[in-house]
Amino acid sequence: MKFKRLIIPVLIMCLLLNVPMYALAKEDTETKLATIQLEYKGKSVIIGKEVTVDVVVSNVTDLYGVQLQVHYDTSKFALKSASANSKFDDFNGITMEPDEGTVSLPLLRKNLSSLNSNNSSFTIAKLEFTALSAGEADLSIQGLKAVSSKTYVNENGFKDLVELDITIGKDIAIQIINPSTSPGTDISTGSDTSAGISSILNQSLKDLEKKLAANNPEQAMIQLSSLLSSGTSKFSNAEIKKLEELMSQLQQQLENSVVSTLDSSTNTLKLESSSLAKAVKALENLSLLAARNKLNLPSGKEIHVKLLNNESSSLHISAEQAKLLNQNKVSLLLERAQGSVMIPSDVLMADKPTVIQLTAATVQGEQQTDAHLQFVTGLNFQILTTTGENATIPQSPGQFQLSLNYDASSSNAHKLGVYVWNKTTSTWDYVRSAKQENGKFEFVTDKPGIYAVMEYSANYTDIDKVYKQAKLAIELLSAKHYMYGTEAGKFSPQQEITRAEFIALLVRILELQSVANDGDSFNDVESNAWYAGEINAAKKAGIVQGDGSNFNPNGTLTREAMAVMLVNAGLLQADPATTNEFADDASISDWAKDAVYKAKASGLIVGVGSNTLQAKSSANRADVAVILLRLIEQQ
Secondary structure, eight states: OHHHHHHHHHHHHHHHHTOOOTTOEEOOOOSSOOEEEEEOSSSEEETTOEEEEEEEEESOSOOOEEEEEEEEOTTTEEEEEEEEOTTEEOTTOOEEETTTTEEEEEEEESOTTSSTTOOSOEEEEEEEEEEOSSEEEEEEEEEEEEEEEEEEEOTTSOEEEEEOOOEEOOOEEEEEEOGGGSTTOOOOTTTHHHHHHHHHHHHHHHHHHHHHHTTOHHHHHHHHHHHTTTOSTTOOHHHHHHHHHHHHHHHHHHHTOOOEEEETTTTEEEEOHHHHHHHHHHHHHHHHHHHHTTOOOOSSEEEEEEOTTOSOOEEEEOHHHHHHHHHTTEEEEEEETTEEEEEOGGGSOSSSOEEEEEEEOOOOGGGOOOTTEEEEEEEEEEEEOTTSOBOOOOOOTTOEEEEEEOOTTOTTGGGEEEEEEETTTTEEEEOTTOEEETTEEEEEESSOEEEEEEEEOOOOSSOTTSOHHHHHHHHHHHHTTSSOOSBTTBOOTTSBOBHHHHHHHHHHHHTOOOOOOOTTSOTTSOTTSTTHHHHHHHHHTTSOOTTSSOOOTTSBOBHHHHHHHHHHTTOOOOOGGGSOOOTTGGGSOHHHHHHHHHHHHTTSOOOSSTTOOOTTSBOBHHHHHHHHHHHHHHO
16 A cells, blocks of 8 residues: 555656656557547537537556547637546646647546456546537547556666556547538528527636636636637627626636735745745736737736735735736735735835735824824835835835725715825825725825824814805815815805915815916916915916906906806816706806806806806805815716
């Protein structure tokens, strides 16, 4: 038994690695010719139907191990599966290459006592195909190696297995026919081929869907490669759409397929290198398949590592793993309950290990610097060396993608924002670029750090009596740091707003860069005025024109002028003809009418009661807050 245990792994290595077994002795040919051949119980098959081909051995009394490769025509057949006979074991070594039209079968007999006295034919493996197109499909066996369980002592004094002399049978040819040429079918002439192809594709898509439902990305990848072996020219639009959906699911499964283990000595997660290499290769192959067949696939290749249910908050990446990720441009996504961070591979160190630390953030006493801010949740994200020092990494704008989760059902969700701790100034800096939606803030940054979701309360004492929509807008725009109070604890909701103040608000919302005074600036906008940069930016963007020379920055903002500025910002696409006129339409200036009704059609301006606009009336701070909130919600 000890000898057999030694022989089995040696034989498996020879078979799987396709290494010639030079030291094997050949057994004498028996009276009846020992053969191995492919058999199909039939002469023809209809397009879309399944085909089962057996690998059959005849006149062999002691077949212990065998390796062979079956070749088939990929334009005629799609390989669905390959399996060993119940008396043989493939040790998960069957390899299907649908692009090349080959399947390799390394098989080893499970029980030495079986088959010894059987001198007749027996099946050692089954192959299942789907017929794709009409014509003659050829199948053949190549690269055969076979051994018996008998041993001999070779010239070096070691025991070896005796090689069997088995003849490969003739190639087989299976005729694939259109459904209309098959007796008993009821398919109209001219549509038979497309109907057959559609049947094949639908079944293949269902098979792919089943493998994905079973969370078997490896088999799903084989099925997909087979499905696309002849391109997508015969796919309908609906089938293309379904295929792209399934490919997206496959991509997600591959991204989540890497195995991680916990190093108890350092309390750090490590990725299993073989699992990582396998996933990276599969993602690359999937990307190539999509590009080759002009199919849409979510951009970017990622490996997901969940820290949510793990004790560790750190991930150890070896230099070799960093090189693998970088060569294939695969990013790492680390996830916790509080959120996630996407790390590009080029920031990982290729000459030594990298430790990525992602912990739940907490606010220490020295970080409670603003009475208006209340900590909600956050992440502390660091990239370190194995000695715990900050790693030296390249910095480029927006290289890290962060996501922070929060409770969207909270009544104060409109007061939330993202802040980053500034070590230099010991303050929390507002991250204006963070986008808030469905219980999540998403943003990009160029460096690690402590990022937190904070609730900002302006605590104005004069907004309790304004209408509900205005109060919500004031609180939200204050929390987003677009609007500020007029003095400590005061917002002054009924105060008229100037043209300069409104442009400053609009420029902040549009995230336009301030522009210094130049020869194109308005004559009445002084270069040292607090609003100069914003008005210059608005003029450059075509939002304001003034009277050609002057802007009148300190003049009060009329409702019709506000509508023109909003429309000139280029954010409103509604057709003004789709809305009814205001009752006081005659009071609206001709130069403002188109903009007024476009703003009305967009839902930004609804009038002040009795369907009137009061176009020449000034806008107050509360009303402007409501209109700007509507604008933000439409962006």
